[in-house]
Amino acid sequence: MTDYLRADRGIASWLLTRDHKRIGVLFLVATGVALLVGGLFALFMRLELATPEATMIDEGSYNRLFTLHGVTMVWLFMIPAIPAGFGNFLLPIMIGAEDVAFPKLNLASFHVYVVGALVTLFGMLIGGADTGWTFYVPYAAGTPTAVIPILVGVFVLGWSSVITGLNFIVTVHTMRAEGIGWFDMPLFVWAIYATSIIQVLATPVLGMSLALVGLDAGFDLGVFDPERGGDPVLYQHLFWFYSHPAVYIMVLPAMGVVTETICTFARKNPLSYRAIAYSTLGIAFVGFLAWGHHMFTAGMSTFDAAAFGILSMLVSIFSAIKVFTWVGTLHRGAIHVSTPLAYVFAFLFLFVFGGMTGVAVATTSLDVHWHDTYFVVAHFHFIMVGGTLTAYLAALHYWFPKITGRRYSERAGLVGAVLVFVGFTTTFVPQFLLGNMGMPRRYATYPEQFAALNAMSTVGSWVLGLGLAWVLGVLAKALVAGARAGEDPWGSASFEWRTASPPPKHNFEAPPVLVGCYDYTGEADGEPEVRHA
């Protein structure tokens, strides 16, 4: 039987496909391009910051640069990459379904993504915006830059996200194969499910808020103009009502990847399936109640600030439940070190680091000191890059054989993981120190005393860039010349490995027996072929 890659030929068979696997691949390619573009913006920014003076670009261009970096990374890469990319490819297979519930809608969500991305790109090409990725009013309503097309682009991207989330929720509820109950599914599905709920419920609020800013900017409606009875801080509330949960849209799928990877390479059941499943829902829920911590210094009462601070800290309890469950799963497991697991180790370290600093900035008295400094920049990059990007890379290596049917070189993959980890820490640890010393974010220049740490951070960004380029090279080479993967190269028990690699068009050739996705009890610790592929 032919696999999904060879089932149909030609560009149209890809761009008009209704196969969730192909749509997943399309999303992976599109978001991969976004990662590249956003990464180049970041490298350029770090290059400018290598020395205290403005050397290559002026302040205005610098403002555009960090805005475009944020917009690209958040909306074009991180929100869709794992859910719409890996989620699309894997979710139906993991529940034994032939496809998602609404395949046409699924394709539409990709087309909507492309339209949104093109509009955003158009806005970037005609000058970009200089508002930051948060589009705060009143500045966003009056900036002379091309903020409107970027707002429209992000608005459209939001609908892609809603459609994907809706599709996944319905798919998990109605498409599970017979015998797969809620607690029989691989935990990645739980992560995608919880993410989908956030996408469906939070994104419309963002859409409306951005539409209102767009109306302010385009037609001078003054919705948030205090002179006309509006309230600019209210915009911040509406924006973060989405964008704080959006952090969990970005990190919950990453956590799902971590669970899958750890169970496979520790050859063990998760220490507690339910602890992971419920804490996933817990994060999704509490995530909706924490948004106010972005506004501690925006004129919030002490009581509100304390309430939001405590609610924010609740997130760390659920996160800690996960971290301990992961570590407990690794404990006394038959651990096989491989590239995906190396990334997961990096994730565990960086995520805990980022999470702990998150508890620190949720403390109002400390936040007043760190607000709008590099400390906050470092904190969220530890979660977003150290957490999500690292897990994304783990996923890329872990499921590469399943998606492409080929193996990458394990040794080269590990080199990439080390480069990324070293590059990341060298880039962002200095930023914690800089922020604590009082260096504000979003400036192209800075006083002489910050020079050494900034230089270190810039060198780190080169190593990180080199690491990502290395990963791209390794996987590109594997795509052309990699060895055949076979059905289950990692020796995983999870459902997606019980079909051919790449899977046939309808996922399973014969109705599969799907029980025990983490069942390694009967296994005599067989060596998986992870050392030299």
Next chain:
Amino acid sequence: MPEAATHEAHFESLERQKMAARLGTWVFLASELLLFAGLLALYASGRASHPEAFRYGVAHAMVWAGTVNTFVLLTSSFCIARAVHALRADRRRLAGALTGLTLVLAVAFLALKGYEYHHHLAHGQVPGGRSAYFVEHAELTGLPAFFTLYWITTGTHAVHVTVGAAVLAFFGLSIVRGRLRAPRAHRLEMAALYWHLVDAIWIFLWPMYYLMK
């Protein structure tokens, strides 16, 4: 004929497919509610900080038009609900007629809303607060916010009415042409659900912008 209702290949049964359609619609409705939630939050905040201006705005609304429109929408919702029942019982002509009646009421709603908008424009009650009307009422600093919100909220609602009417028109034609019959009545039911949402949102807008003086 498509009467022998078959399910799409990736579903295991027609029952499952219907369940998916229903759940999908409800999830979509939840998402739509959140779209309006931001506007409701803006109203609540605006009203809390500018109670006089908001009360003034509500007191000068065209109460009769808003109230008539409430009854128009409620009646239309009733019609489409009956249409679903009729289609399930395979009474096609009745279902078609009731869907048609719903459409007529939808158009009536939009026409009356349009008349109201026209009236507001004639009095300078424009979104954005840039007109002589707002200069005359300069002491009510929140009045521009009230009218801007009024236009955006009812405008967004009117867009939903229009989209809902278009969907109903499509299904109405399918019923009349005999392409949509009892076995697939759930499709009309989904459109009706959406129509009820449009209705339910208006039930909130009515007191907010016409009654709460």
